Amino acid sequence: MRFKRNHFQAVLVLVLAFMLASCAAQKGGKSLSEMSDKEKSVIMMDIYNQQFTDYMTKTGYTKIGDKWEKTGEIIDFTEDQKDIMRKKKEILTNVYPLITLYDSYVANNRQIDLATEQQIFALLDELVKLVD
């Protein structure tokens, strides 16, 4: 029963994601390449924050004010899930200084280093592929 409910949730979320993406396409919004460096920086930090929050929550932490505090226990992972979590930590650790560097260029109105931008998006993409 639980298995079926999980399948239903997965399908529902995918349908929702598809509908939202379709709406965005019809609205004729900007593509990523048309966005300003500041907008790209927001997207990078937003994805990082979401993935970071997911990791912290699964390991028993809650954000209280500006600080993360241990309020529960780490969830009972399978070995496969542990591997995913380790890889996720590795990517988050590697991408953080790159996003910080990218954002420092944005904050100081300096010319963006395209290699850094590509590397960040490649790592964020890897976060998605890692769960395939």
Next chain:
Amino acid sequence: MVDAVLEIAKMLLTAYFSYARLNGATDEEIERIYSQVKASFKTNTPDQLEDIE
């Protein structure tokens, strides 16, 4: 498998919502969103990520 699909969908939705709230936003709104996201990013340093045994 289901967890993986949910994870991908979550990532897509996050990217979409990020994109959607920036699209059509005024410079002032973008600045406000940027400040909010950056403040959170600064507190989410990777040294806080617990090792998985």
